[in-house]
Amino acid sequence: MAKQKLDPAQEITNEIIGLLEKGTMPWRRPWKIAGGGVPLRHNGERYQGINAFLLGLRSAMMGYSSPYWMTFSQAKELDACVKKGSRSSIVVYYGTAKKRGTDAGDGEGGDKEGGGTYRFLKSYRVFHVSQIEGLDASYQPEPEGGTSDGPKMDQEAQAFFDAIGMDVRYGGDRACYIPSLDRIHMPDVSRFESPGAAMSTLTHEMAHATKAEHRLNRSFGVSSFGNEAYAKEELVACISEALMGQRMGFYADHIDNHAAYIASWIQVLKGDTRFLFTAAAHAQRAVDYLVAAAEAGRSSKEMIHEAA
Structure with missing residues (x-):
């Protein structure tokens, strides 16, 4: 009997589904x-x-x-x-x-x-x-110290997000991206349990904002809470958190309503064993876009400062 060929997409997706079925969001981990x-x-x-x-x-x-x-x-x-x-x-x-x-x-x-x-x-x-x-x-370098929460939401971290140039309004008790206004709403940083949680949440909403037509033009269809298109976009945003967290030293800690999201993600991944790869590719593009935008924003400010 011939040995069955390995399907890497199936194997990796099954591993993630197994963690989700245990009630674990595998990206909610320290990344430092x-x-x-x-x-x-x-x-x-x-x-x-x-x-x-x-x-x-x-x-x-x-x-x-x-x-x-x-x-x-x-x-x-x-x-x-x-x-x-x-x-x-x-x-x-x-x-x-x-x-x-x-x-x-x-x-x-x-x-x-x-x-x-x-x-x-x-x-x-x-x-x-x-x-x-x-x-x-x-x-085998020595650990660089600090906790799994990573760096504080200090001036350097805030400057990074500010340089991206998106419209972010602070206040209230809800974090969301409003496509019709191309605007992000965030609670004040002081309302989060940790600075790392604030960074994670802001990254999540900025990742959503990259889907806009004038940015990365990403769409999985008409989205409404709980449907497949919504679940796919949320998965992209959550993986974006993880990838940005690797770069900046925080860990993905955004979603509170575990059961609803986990159930929808399991359904999506079981229906398409390669969507995890698609989501990760979209997430990498989102992170690359945000990093490039921040670098461009910083360079522009430096040129203005030098000209002044």
Whole structure:
């Protein structure tokens, strides 16, 4: 009997669904690790999207402090070896290939595209550096201190969000993005349990704001509370929190009504085993947009200051 091929999308989605069915939001975790919260490849390159989300999650669940991950062969090239019995973590990548004949692209993991090519999803296994013996000490940096709440909502953090240039109004007891006004409403920072919670909530609403037509133009259809389109957009915003939290040192802690969101997310993920990857890709684009907007806003202010 032939061995069934691994479907990485199914395996990863099942893992997340399993956590959700236990009543756990897997992204509600401390993301602060040494060297910053973003997981890194052996050469120091940042993981992006779904891989950054998954490896950050596993680091948080296992209590890993170093940001570095590598394959078995990469460890071997560094004259190191994976500890016996260590469990690997799956990471994925999309690629494109030329079709072979009329039915090319129909294989496992393939998505047909025009122009004689198709997209495919492949996976490989990596180990955290704490699972590897014989590595240089630089792969095991000392934790940078602080708590899992990350940095305070100090002037630097506030300046980052202000530089993005979105219309944010503080006051009241509700956080929301109003598409018709292109405006974000936030309670005063003093009303949050921690500065990190305020940063998480503001990131969540700014992620929603990136869906506007003049920004990233993201839509999953007509949205109303509890329907599929609403659940998909909320999942994008929550993963955006996690990815931004990796960069800034806070953890995603926005949603209070666990049961309603968890039920809708389980339904979405069971209906489409690849939507988690789609959501993570949208979330990465949202975070990249916000970071770029902040950098542009800061540069503009500096030019005005120099000209004055």
